[in-house]
Amino acid sequence: MPNAAPPQYCPTPRELDDVELLAIGALAPTVAFGEADSPVTLTLPPDVADAAAAAGAVELVDPEGLPLARVGVPDGEVTPLTHAQYGPFRRLYLSPARVRERYAGRTVVPVVDALTDEQIDDIGATGPVLLLALVGHGTPELPATGLIRATLAAAALMPDAAVVAVPLASHDDAETDHALGLQVVANYAGPDPIRAVAARVAATMVEEGAPPPDTTVVEEGAPPPDTTVVEEGALAPVSKPTYPPAIQAIVDQERPDPVDQGLVLFFTGLSGSGKSTLARALMDRILEQGARTVTSLDGDVVRRHLSAGLTFSKADRETNIRRIGWVAAEISRHGGLAVCSPIAPFDETRQQVRTMVEDAGGAFFLVHVATPLEECERRDRKGLYAKARRGEIPEFTGISSPYEDPEDADVRVDTTGRSIEDALDDVIDALAEAGYLDLRDDEGGFEAQAPGRLRTSTTDPVVEVRGAPATSLETTDPGNTVVEEGAAPPDATVVEEGALAPVSKPPHPDDPLGVLFVCTANICRSPYMELAARGLAGTDGAVVFSGAGTHGSAGGAFDAEMAGIYRQAGGSDGHTFSSRPLTTDLLRDADLVLTAESSHRQFILDDHPALFRKVFTLGQFAEVVRNGDADLAGRELIAYAAEHRGPADPELDVPDPYRRGPEAARTCAQQLDELLRVVVPALTGAGRIDG
Numbered sequence: 234m235p236n237a238a239p240p241q242y243c244p245t246p247r248e249l250d251d252v253e254l255l256a257i258g259a260l261a262p263t264v265a266f267g268e269a270d271s272p273v274t275l276t277l278p279p280d281v282a283d284a285a286a287a288a289g290a291v292e293l294v295d296p297e298g299l300p301l302a303r304v305g306v307p308d309g310e311v312t313p314l315t316h317a318q319y320g321p322f323r324r325l326y327l328s329p330a331r332v333r334e335r336y337a338g339r340t341v342v343p344v345v346d347a348l349t350d351e352q353i354d355d356i357g358a359t360g361p362v363l364l365l366a367l368v369g370h371g372t373p374e375l376p377a378t379g380l381i382r383a384t385l386a387a388a389a390l391m392p393d394a395a396v397v398a399v400p401l402a403s404h405d406d407a408e409t410d411h412a413l414g415l416q417v418v419a420n421y422a423g424p425d426p427i428r429a430v431a432a433r434v435a436a437t438m439v440e441e442g443a444p445p446p447d448t449t450v451v452e453e454g455a456p457p458p459d460t461t462v463v464e465e466g467a468l469a470p471v472s473k474p475t476y477p478p479a480i481q482a483i484v485d486q487e488r489p490d491p492v493d494q495g496l497v498l499f500f501t502g503l504s505g506s507g508k509s510t511l512a513r514a515l516m517d518r519i520l521e522q523g524a525r526t527v528t529s530l531d532g533d534v535v536r537r538h539l540s541a542g543l544t545f546s547k548a549d550r551e552t553n554i555r556r557i558g559w560v561a562a563e564i565s566r567h568g569g570l571a572v573c574s575p576i577a578p579f580d581e582t583r584q585q586v587r588t589m590v591e592d593a594g595g596a597f598f599l600v601h602v603a604t605p606l607e608e609c610e611r612r613d614r615k616g617l618y619a620k621a622r623r624g625e626i627p628e629f630t631g632i633s634s635p636y637e638d639p640e641d642a643d644v645r646v647d648t649t650g651r652s653i654e655d656a657l658d659d660v661i662d663a664l665a666e667a668g669y670l671d672l673r674d675d676e677g678g679f680e681a682q683a684p685g686r687l688r689t690s691t692t693d694p695v696v697e698v699r700g701a702p703a704t705s706l707e708t709t710d711p712g713n714t715v716v717e718e719g720a721a722p723p724d725a726t727v728v729e730e731g732a733l734a735p736v737s738k739p740p741h742p743d744d745p746l747g748v749l750f751v752c753t754a755n756i757c758r759s760p761y762m763e764l765a766a767r768g769l770a771g772t773d774g775a776v777v778f779s780g781a782g783t784h785g786s787a788g789g790a791f792d793a794e795m796a797g798i799y800r801q802a803g804g805s806d807g808h809t810f811s812s813r814p815l816t817t818d819l820l821r822d823a824d825l826v827l828t829a830e831s832s833h834r835q836f837i838l839d840d841h842p843a844l845f846r847k848v849f850t851l852g853q854f855a856e857v858v859r860n861g862d863a864d865l866a867g868r869e870l871i872a873y874a875a876e877h878r879g880p881a882d883p884e885l886d887v888p889d890p891y892r893r894g895p896e897a898a899r900t901c902a903q904q905l906d907e908l909l910r911v912v913v914p915a916l917t918g919a920g921r922i923d924g
């Protein structure tokens with residue numbers, strides 16, 4: 234004897250539609266889920282099925298948790314609890330009984346697509362009609378609401394037409410849908426005539442699983458005496474439908490050209506395969522073109538925000554990817570463009586994201602960055618593969634956790650031995666061929682610039698790249714990746730400060746220049762840089778030096794080894810030094826951020842890509858100064874460096890001496906001294922030829 238409370242379960246959208254159809258008697262004689270040979274089924278996950286079997290029922294709820302119906306287990310009988318009350322055009326969703334009461338005597342016309350001029354004329358001439366919009370989840374081109382709006386607009390153009398909506402969703406099989414369509418329409422029509430619309434729509438109906446043309450209705454039983462029999466072929470298939478202006482406007486609005494459709498560009502591949510690099514480069518191109526907004530959902534960045542706290546277990550990876558998919562789908566729902574670049578190792582989860590996006594009306598474009606494991610491991614830019622091989626990172630993709638190659642990728646790119654631009658071209662070509670985005674003739678495309686030859690911005694042509702409005706999770710901005718990878722930015726490209734930079738402050742030319750040195754813990758390298766720079770700048774108050782650590786904690790002392798070297802060289806400060814973590818405020822307030830390693834720079838840019846023009850590695854900035862124009866100083870120099878920097882090559886990094894002994898500390902201090910002797914006088918202006 235069941236006694237437990239029935240479990241609650243939110244079924245699939247198709248099952249939710251079916252439960253409504255069963256509850257209102259639209260599928261009669263089918264009245265329950267799981268009747269013999271019926272496609273109307275309900276699949277419960279095993280744990281829910283067990284609990285439902287114990288309770289003798291399951292309570293179906295809508296996505297917001299509103300209980301809609303109780304379904305007996307195992308008999309599948311449906312007892313309505315509440316009727317769905319919300320949703321656009323709810324008032325038009327009537328039961329067959331209510332329709333019989335209200336609209337008896339009308340010719341029933343199933344509608345599964347926007348009606349054309351010809352169809353409207355034809356149906357309108359029939360006399361009083363009931364347009365039965367079999368909406369389900371819409372057609373591939375029109376969402377459910379669009380189909381209802383188009384049907385209402387058509388009704389308004391007929392002498393006497395009423396509209397009723399029916400939540401008949403496709404069961405993914407044309408024959409099944411055909412049979413269900415007949416069943417539903419017959420229930421609504423009762424003894425009244427049924428009239429199918431033209432062949433063009435009939436063809437769509439078969440594709441979409443809605444009921445077939447009238448010929449099949451005749452098969453279903455003798456039509457009542459007043460049935461209008463439409464001669465098959467009386468309305469020839471319409472190759473180019475024309476719509477009345479009111480419907481055309483709806484169709485245009487609801488069926489955006491692929492170029493205006495919401496789009497999710499999803500890069501998948503192993504760590505180090507080049508997902509982030511290609512994604513960033515692509516976003517740069519999109520922003521330069523300026524036609525669209527773009528939101529980045531990069532794997533690493535998402536894991537610091539949206540998915541903070543998740544592990545790399547299979548379950549957590551799936552959760553991570555579904556979260557990315559959910560956000561991306563919402564972005565695409567509103568016509569936006571999301572660029573995602575997680576590993577996403579599991580095919581099933583990628584498919585789920587595809588479905589989420591497509592259900593939201595967006596297009597899903599899968600890029601498989603198919604760089605082989607050997608190459609990713611050779612690059613090992615984060616040192617993670619080495620750690621994984623040593624067993625220090627469990628469940629590492631490609632080493633101790635699987636990566637399932639996609640079979641549904643829209644384009645596959647192996648970046649081995651190729652330049653980023655070259656690899657990117659494959660993606661750009663595929664996107665253009667698919668009709669979503671044409672970035673091929675982008676005038677803002679990068680031109681390779683001869684390395685080492687620097688020019689001043691005053692003599693160069695200026696291209697303003699304001700960028701399309703970009704949204705966060707991560708906003709991005711042109712230039713960033715290109716520079717990292719060594720390709721030069723376009724000649725004297727000027728990006729408007731602040732247009733895309735959520736944490737930039739407006740320039741105050743009279744303020745002292747704030748230079749922030751960044752390393753990991755703010756106890757070895759950045760304090761040394763800060764103090765040594767102060768020593769080099771002397772009494773020049775025009776530049777203020779400070780420091781912070783990407784993983785710094787507050788209150789740490791200056792490392793003894795580094796402090797010893799600093800004092801040996803005559804340094805007298807640092808006794809009261811106290812470490813601090815890097816914050817958004819510190820970044821915002823700094824005019825220039827100089828990091829010890831490229832990984833620190835990347836850490837900052839991952840969260841604040843728009844700051845790319847003021848965040849450099851110390852070595853990278855020193856290179857610009859060495860190769861640049863000795864006349865420039867201060868903010869001018871920083872602006873110049875933003876336009877003319879080379880890659881943040883790890884070769885230029887100053888490695889961490891922490892706990893590596895006195896020799897490592899000496900080497901580190903020496904390296905920092907050399908770089909600071911180039912950078913500090915240039916910033917203060919002491920290095921000017923005339924100064």
Ligand SMILES: Nc1ncnc2c1ncn2[C@@H]1O[C@H](COP(=O)(O)OS(=O)(=O)O)[C@@H](OP(=O)(O)O)[C@H]1O
Nearest residue numbers: 504505532545550553575576577578627628629630
């Ligand atoms: N165990 C393990 N396996 C794989 N990757 C690991 C792991 N631990 C940390 N990392 C770092 O996390 C980045 C991948 O995160 P993702 O969110 O993209 O992974 S997943 O899609 O959820 O599988 C990945 O970054 P990318 O190199 O950008 O891919 C790694 O830097």
Ligand SMILES: Nc1ncnc2c1ncn2[C@@H]1O[C@H](COP(=O)(O)OP(=O)(O)O)[C@@H](O)[C@H]1O
Nearest residue numbers: 503504505506507508509510648651652653656
């Ligand atoms: N053709 C190429 N396309 C993309 N990345 C490349 C290419 N050639 C070399 N690389 C390098 O490979 C690394 C890829 O790293 P990243 O883009 O962070 O990968 P992922 O996001 O997949 O972990 C970068 O250091 C990049 O410079």
